[in-house]
Amino acid sequence: MTAARQAEPASQPLVEMRDIRVSFGGVHAVAGVNIDLHEGEIVGLVGGNGAGKSTLMKVLSGALVPDSGEVFVCGERAHLANPREAKAYGIETIYQTLALADNLDAPANVFLGRELTIGVGSLDDSAMENATRGVMGRLNPNFQNFKTPVVSLSGGQRQSVAIARAVQFNAKILIMDEPTAALGPAETAQVRNLIRQLKEEGLGIFLISHDIHDVYDLSDRISVMYHGRIVDTVRKDDVDTDAVLGMIILGKRPGDVTQEELAALR
Amino acid sequence: MANVADTAPVPGETRTTTSAARLREALSATEIDVRLFGMLVALAVILIGFQLLDSGFFSPANMVTLAVQAIPVAILATGMVLVIVSRNIDLSVGSLTGIIAMTYAMLMTDWLPNVLGMGVDFPFRWLIALLIGIVVGAAFGALQGFIIAYIGVPSFVVTLGGLLSIRGAIWYFSNGAAVTRLDPTFQLLGGGGRGSIGELLTWAIGALGCAFVVFALWNGRRQRRRFGFPVRPVWAEVAIGALGCAAMLGLAAFANGNYLPPGLATQYAQEHGIVEPPGGLKVPAGFPLPVILLIAVTVVMTWIATRRRFGRYVYAYGGNPDAAELAGINTRRTILLTFVVMGILAALSAAVVAARLNGATLDIGNSYELYVIAAAVVGGTSFAGGIGTIPGAVLGAFVMQALSYGLSFIGVNSPGQNVVAGIVLILAVAFDTWNRRRAAR
Numbered sequence: 001m002t003a004a005r006q007a008e009p010a011s012q013p014l015v016e017m018r019d020i021r022v023s024f025g026g027v028h029a030v031a032g033v034n035i036d037l038h039e040g041e042i043v044g045l046v047g048g049n050g051a052g053k054s055t056l057m058k059v060l061s062g063a064l065v066p067d068s069g070e071v072f073v074c075g076e077r078a079h080l081a082n083p084r085e086a087k088a089y090g091i092e093t094i095y096q097t098l099a100l101a102d103n104l105d106a107p108a109n110v111f112l113g114r115e116l117t118i119g120v121g122s123l124d125d126s127a128m129e130n131a132t133r134g135v136m137g138r139l140n141p142n143f144q145n146f147k148t149p150v151v152s153l154s155g156g157q158r159q160s161v162a163i164a165r166a167v168q169f170n171a172k173i174l175i176m177d178e179p180t181a182a183l184g185p186a187e188t189a190q191v192r193n194l195i196r197q198l199k200e201e202g203l204g205i206f207l208i209s210h211d212i213h214d215v216y217d218l219s220d221r222i223s224v225m226y227h228g229r230i231v232d233t234v235r236k237d238d239v240d241t242d243a244v245l246g247m248i249i250l251g252k253r254p255g256d257v258t259q260e261e262l263a264a265l266r
Numbered sequence: 267m268a269n270v271a272d273t274a275p276v277p278g279e280t281r282t283t284t285s286a287a288r289l290r291e292a293l294s295a296t297e298i299d300v301r302l303f304g305m306l307v308a309l310a311v312i313l314i315g316f317q318l319l320d321s322g323f324f325s326p327a328n329m330v331t332l333a334v335q336a337i338p339v340a341i342l343a344t345g346m347v348l349v350i351v352s353r354n355i356d357l358s359v360g361s362l363t364g365i366i367a368m369t370y371a372m373l374m375t376d377w378l379p380n381v382l383g384m385g386v387d388f389p390f391r392w393l394i395a396l397l398i399g400i401v402v403g404a405a406f407g408a409l410q411g412f413i414i415a416y417i418g419v420p421s422f423v424v425t426l427g428g429l430l431s432i433r434g435a436i437w438y439f440s441n442g443a444a445v446t447r448l449d450p451t452f453q454l455l456g457g458g459g460r461g462s463i464g465e466l467l468t469w470a471i472g473a474l475g476c477a478f479v480v481f482a483l484w485n486g487r488r489q490r491r492r493f494g495f496p497v498r499p500v501w502a503e504v505a506i507g508a509l510g511c512a513a514m515l516g517l518a519a520f521a522n523g524n525y526l527p528p529g530l531a532t533q534y535a536q537e538h539g540i541v542e543p544p545g546g547l548k549v550p551a552g553f554p555l556p557v558i559l560l561i562a563v564t565v566v567m568t569w570i571a572t573r574r575r576f577g578r579y580v581y582a583y584g585g586n587p588d589a590a591e592l593a594g595i596n597t598r599r600t601i602l603l604t605f606v607v608m609g610i611l612a613a614l615s616a617a618v619v620a621a622r623l624n625g626a627t628l629d630i631g632n633s634y635e636l637y638v639i640a641a642a643v644v645g646g647t648s649f650a651g652g653i654g655t656i657p658g659a660v661l662g663a664f665v666m667q668a669l670s671y672g673l674s675f676i677g678v679n680s681p682g683q684n685v686v687a688g689i690v691l692i693l694a695v696a697f698d699t700w701n702r703r704r705a706a707r
Binding site: 084 | 489490492493495569572573574575578579581582583584585586588589590591592593594595652653
């Protein structure tokens with residue numbers, strides 16, 4: 001992993017994951033991964049299906065406890081036994097499967113698990129709606145359906161709700177799993193702008209995506225995973241999309257790829 | 267649930283001007299839960315239908331009897347909503363009601379006086395018995411809930427086991443005998459002439475209900491104003507307030523149209539130094555205590571379901587268990603608590619049944635689980651999870667009870683009533699499914 005070290009900026013990382021290992025019944029989904037993330041940085045995490053991207057991020061979000069390995073947040077050893085503990089470290093996740101409760105409305109989803117209360121602990125629905133209107137005004141000004149169950153919303157609107165969920169709670173570290181997969185072109189552009197906006201605000205973002213253009217467009221660094229390992233972590237400016245694609249498909253760093261393999265790719 | 271008042275009309279959209287559409291617009295402006303409204307209409311249709319078949323049906327005395335009969339199931343149905351919404355089922359509620367009823371009977375006839383030395387004159391014996399019953403219910407619920415939530419045995423299996431074993435355990439409490447003669451104060455929970463709150467208190471409850479409706483409307487409007495959200499048109503607020511008040515006061519007036527039975531009326535006349543007129547004194551009985559209990563349970567359970575974190579988590583889990591888990595909700599604790607709530611409600615339900623019977627038999631609560639589930643489902647609770655309301659389930663219990671009471675009133679026997687109840691259950695859910703699919707399109 002020496003190459004990863006070279007690509008690292010100097011400041012203390014926001015997140016550092018060391019030698020993470022996860023296996024499911026003998027299959028090494030994540031086999032000894034080191035990765036880090038800094039303030040105001042977007043690290044793209046790419047790889048084919050089953051490369052281990054989502055599994056790795058589940059460890060960081062607390063949804064999965066690794067077999068071994070350590071996670072450091074701002075230099076401190078973090079215990080991430082469940083999503084609640086991860087949220088306490090400012091780690092928020094936007095899941096590929098859009099973890100929304102379909103039968104609840106947008107404010108209920110945004111505040112799920114962290115409801116605002118009033119008086120003797122009763123839910124303060126108006127305050128939650130107000131806060132949701134506030135954050136939605138920033139993310140998606142066209143959004144108006146604050147009282148309907150999210151099941152009746154479009155894909156883009158649902159994605160807005162999912163992102164609002166994370167943004168509302170001043171996340172420091174954001175994990176976005178395929179944030180634009182279900183969106184049309186206009187909505188994709190909107191979400192991309194939003195991701196840049198969040199980066200400007202100093203968040204560290206892990207961006208998981210199949211869409212190499214998404215990643216190349218937004219990321220500062222790109223980590224490529226292949227069969228549970230990190231092939232390489234590179235600065236975006238140092239590589240072109242072809243080199244990244246080569247790593248994704250062949251699982252080899254650009255220098256190690258033979259001319260025949262490259263030819264086979266084309 | 268549809269809140270159309272919030273969605274601004276799309277510019278350029280052609281506004282429909284048919285009268286049906288205008289009616290729909292007006293209805294949606296009031297933000298009335300259409301489903302609940304439909305249930306009320308169904309209940310009214312059933313009552314009017316039986317009244318047309320037999321003009322003696324819709325009398326205050328009959329309606330009070332009908333209500334008191336529906337109450338044990340209605341109380342349980344409010345809890346069953348939470349259980350079904352969170353994708354579980356509780357088949358043990360009938361047996362649980364039975365064992366707690368027997369507990370009350372044994373407490374008041376044997377255990378309290380003979381074991382704990384609390385004789386007939388001991389103060390608040392009825393309350394002590396009730397509290398012990400609630401603890402027993404909560405404990406059974408917690409045990410079943412623990413096995414379901416933390417060990418992961420399906421609720422169908424756990425509560426089926428509960429249904430069998432708890433029913434069997436009742437036998438050992440009393441060695442197979444029926445136990446009678448409860449505390450006289452406890453008996454009031456069963457309603458009847460003595461267990462009714464009288465004319466004045468009934469009017470007071472009606473007025474309180476009216477005030478509550480007005481307050482709820484005003485508070486809701488104030489909350490939305492606080493943040494400058496769109497509010498209902500004033501005419502809609504006034505219409506709902508007036509309807510709500512009329513309903514509350516109308517119910518009070520109706521309950522006061524039910525008079526004490528002659529024996530009690532004579533006693534009342536003697537106590538108040540009134541000379542009984544020929545043909546007996548007409549003393550309004552007012553709401554029976556179990557009705558007050560049901561109102562309290564419905565209000566509290568609705569509050570828990572809609573205004574408390576616990577309720578929100580129950581619905582979130584029902585809508586998407588993974589989302590609830592990922593949101594950091596302690597889903598196991600939430601599920602366990604739904605069964606604890608169910609156990610507490612079984613204790614309240616058992617109190618009403620035992621008090622009415624003035625004792626307990628081995629078969630109290632037999633097949634209640636079926637009526638309770640039917641009430642919840644007729645009331646709009648979906649087995650897919652995440653959908654269902656407390657007032658809907660209470661109305662569901664009343665619809666089912668009104669049907670069987672009405673059928674027996676016109677002379678249909680018990681098997682015939684079951685045939686109709688079963689068919690109505692299926693039709694109600696079929697209509698609901700069709701209606702939801704239509705609405706989703």
